[in-house]
Amino acid sequence: MKQILVVGGGLIGVRHLEAVKAHPECSLVGLADPNMSLEIDGPRFASMSEVDCAVDGVIIATPTHLHAAHGMEAAARGWPMLIEKPVAGNLEQARELAKVLQDRKIASLVGHHRRYHRVVQQLKSCLASGQIGDVVTVQVIWAMRKPDTYFQGNWRTQDGSPVMINLVHDIDILRFAIGEIVQTTALRGRSQRGAARVETGVIALGFETGAVGTLAFSDVTPSPWGFEAGTGENPNIGATHQDMMWITGTKGALSFPSMTLWQGEDWGQAATKISASAEKNVKAPLDAQLDHFVRVIDGAEPMIDVADATKTLEVAVRLEAELAGQSGVSSV
Known part of the structure; x- marks a missing residue:
């Protein structure tokens, strides 16, 4: 079972939460979001810094301008990450994050779910x-x-x-x-x-x-x-x-x-x-993406990583x- 943390409790973050909870190979670590009034069926953290348990992968679903900062914070803890798109608020941030991930050999996936x-x-x-x-x-x-x-x-x-x-x-x-x-x-x-x-x-x-x-x-x-x-x-x-x-x-x-x-x-x-x-979808693209993220955590080639998504951006x-x-x- 992969221990997955979700960061960001907005509309897309909630969808990721539900996908993680329903996935047979995932266990939800909890939701990190400064709005502690958000209630979920699982542990709550105000930020990633409060997480003091094992994390195999993190899903970053915060506003775009925060993607890079949260990606850097996750990278500092050695966590493989799935970041929602666009990958960052600007090109400079995206390129800096891509370099850090490459240097530290940390796996990444970007949520271009289509x-x-x-x-x-x-x-x-x-x-x-x-x-x-x-x-x-x-x-x-x-x-x-x-x-x-x-x-x-x-x-x-x-x-x-x-x-x-x-x-x-x-x-x-x-x-x-x-x-x-x-x-x-x-x-x-x-x-x-x-x-x-x-x-x-x-x-x-x-x-x-x-x-x-x-x-x-x-x-x-x-x-x-x-x-x-x-x-x-x-x-x-x-x-x-x-x-x-x-x-x-x-x-x-x-x-x-x-x-x-x-x-x-x-x-x-x-x-x-x-x-x-x-061809018809066997499952929703967001669920298929989570399937793939589980494999990326184990070392599989990502469909689109931060460096690749930077080219789209x-x-x-x-x-x-x-x-x-x-x-x-x-x-x-």
Whole structure:
């Protein structure tokens, strides 16, 4: 049994608590959170420093700006860690934490849980096996209308750009399935809510493999296209089960998440639709992630560690800065 400590008692922290308690190979050490009024079925600590019992691994589910500090504290105690995403509040913190973990040989995993969707792993396997040849282009759409209340009376009023909240997930999937993103160009759209924050934009991407792509996004338009809508991942977002990613290659093409596959030769003959079906999750991605964390504690290769997650953060931070520096599209 792995003795697991959860740090942070917010919404995601509570989900981790429940997952640990339900896992047959885990035992909950307790919850560390300064709000001692939070009641759980288990021991409570105000901070990690109060924990005086054996810990095999720690799950850090605190606010993003605290991730690095809490990761450093856990590293000082030699604890393998699962850190929620984004991995840190800024690149400097992420890189510093990655170096400390590497120097001390402490295992880490970062909660980019979408990598644990069976259909995402199927996508990566399909591309790696060459079923559509070499990837040439990829197009992604994430377009939803967030309710006005989502932005009222909180930090999102000024800093609620979809880039760090939503697109960081799509960026990570693209890195996971296609390869490293080495070039970006972004164009910001006009604000519809009269807000200073970024709402809409289009991003051009260049991959290390030579593939290129686009990512169009908006949080002001109701549409059927987006990872959450396509997969039904989030119960708070209506599921449409429509594709939101289209990939072309030298031998064919596919759309995701339906995993509809097309193959062909040239334009003289119509591409042929190949019978295929999307793999379904055997268990919730968060639970599959905990399964993997248990193995990482025992020395298995992490799906995505702090150093790897820093690369995802780097792309997202660069795009955020580029979009924030624009005033939005205006008529000429």
